Amino acid sequence: MKLKELSLINYKNFESKSFTFDSKINCFVGENGIGKTNILDAIYHLAFGKSYFNPISSQNIKHGEAFFVVDGIFEKSNEDEKIIVSLKRGQKKIIKRNGKPYDRFSDHIGFIPLVIISPADRDLIIEGSETRRKFIDSVIAQNDKTYLSNLINYNKVLSQRNALLKYFALNNTFNAETLSVYNAQLSEYGTAIFEVRDAFIKAFEPIFNKHYTAISNDKEQVTLSYKSDLFNDDLITLFENSLAKDRALQYSSVGIHKDDLNFLIDEHPIKKFGSQGQQKSFLIALKLAQFDFVKELSGVSPILLLDDVFDKLDENRVSQIIKMVDDSHFGQLFISDTHPERTENVVKETHQSYKMFKL
The missing domain is CATH 3.40.50.300 (P-loop containing nucleotide triphosphate hydrolases)
Structure with missing residues (x-):
């Protein structure tokens, strides 16, 4: 290319x-x-x-x-x-x-x-979980149209579920049947997304570690792990258990839209314990691993x-x-x-x- x-x-x-x-x-x-x-x-x-x-x-x-x-x-x-x-x-x-x-x-x-490495990547470390989810999604979606489609559909249904929760609160009403329709759709799309993300991180982490080791001359140990509600329970059960909380908050408090990545250096969060150079090395290793991953899947x-x-x-x-x-x-x-x-x-x-x- x-x-x-x-x-x-x-x-x-x-x-x-x-x-x-x-x-x-x-x-x-x-x-x-x-x-x-x-x-x-x-x-x-x-x-x-x-x-x-x-x-x-x-x-x-x-x-x-x-x-x-x-x-x-x-x-x-x-x-x-x-x-x-x-x-x-x-x-x-x-x-x-x-x-x-x-x-x-x-x-x-x-x-x-295409892969970009930029000072703006520091947001992956210092910002909230949404930034890190976008990173996972952008890497996977470059080579997986089904994943991208599931993600678009999940976000669309999630917006509808959140709008329904707001409607319930504003009108002092509740309809479990309507909510269960959205729960079922989110479960279908969300479970598929979770499984792909989990498999991706398992394949991605060794590539990332190889690059960090090369950049840092093997001075520190870094780890990258996937954090998701779905490791604890299936999505339908999670929605059922969080119903009271969701109705109070008027939005969906559990699901794959809350997933995150843990970035650790010598078993401590790199955000707090990594130097500026270590953080930059971590991000470059992350992006070089992205390069390898995209190259292997696309053949380009x-x-x-x-x-x-x-x-x-x-x-x-x-x-x-x-x-x-x-x-x-x-x-x-x-x-x-x-x-x-x-x-x-x-x-x-x-x-x-x-x-x-x-x-």
């Missing part, structure tokens, strides 16, 4: 900009605030139909303009694939593949395998975006990452950094072809 050309119109801080890329390594260098990360985000946008950093689509339009267009030409299985993402203010976003619009955005997910080397990845890491950890990048295991890389000399020295060590873009 390679991105050959990229064109931006009114995207974030760019009025009009075009790039032709090297098939291996591409580096965007320049001062903070000049738009390096925005270019990486545009590439992410082409793969996932949304920004990695700002979920409000209209805020990705350049200030004062009425629309944005991100246009990319990818090479996949020796065929050129043209992907366009566009948005006009007040209208729905459009994603086109080779000139044909998608009916459902979910049909596009997984077509362009994902595009890898490294946003400002060399800051706050000691020299030894950086050199370990470079050795990994030097491996032919990786396909096309895009790197952003504030230090042109540092970046060029790093990529020269990989003995791969590269292009430098000074912004």
Whole structure:
């Protein structure tokens, strides 16, 4: 999988900009605030139909303009694939593949395998469980359309169940039969999602550990584990047991929408006990494991975006990452950094072809 050309119109801080890329390594260098990360985000946008950093689509339009267009030409299985993402203010976003619009955005997910490593990933450690669930879901959904469909359906029915609980409270009424219909649907979708997540973490954790060991030179022990209500009981029973609580809260307090991941370093939460460097190493290992997982399932080397990845890491950890990048295991890389000399020295060590873009 390679991105050959990229064109931006009114995207974030760019009025009009075009790039032709090297098939291996591409580096965007320049001062903070000049738009390096925005270019990486545009590439992410082409793969996932949304920004990695700002979920409000209209805020990705350049200030004062009425629309944005991100246009990319990818090479996949020796065929050129043209992907366009566009948005006009007040209208729905459009994603086109080779000139044909998608009916459902979910049909596009997984077509362009891609992994991003960014300082924003720190949210996986410091934010709430929703951020970590989104990470699990994004990795699995790239290669499992049934999972994505179950997830969409689960969230739709969950919203309906929550609306019903609010209706009961507002109207001082209750209908167990109607609620049981939603419980049964949520049980069907939720159980399927839980089983896939559980299997995924079991397969994913050894890959993650391998990468963390390489980055840290085996200095610390890290673990990654899955936390879910469904380890304790089936979903129907959980809903029955939490009925009084759900009616009082007016929302569903149990289910796979409450799942989480435990991140531990030497058996302690990394959020509290990990240094900044250890946390960053943990996140990079997590994303490199994601890369391996997606590559194995899709049979294609994902595009890898490294946003400002060399800051706050000691020299030894950086050199370990470079050795990994030097491996032919990786396909096309895009790197952003504030230090042109540092970046060029790093990529020269990989003995791969590269292009430098000074912004």
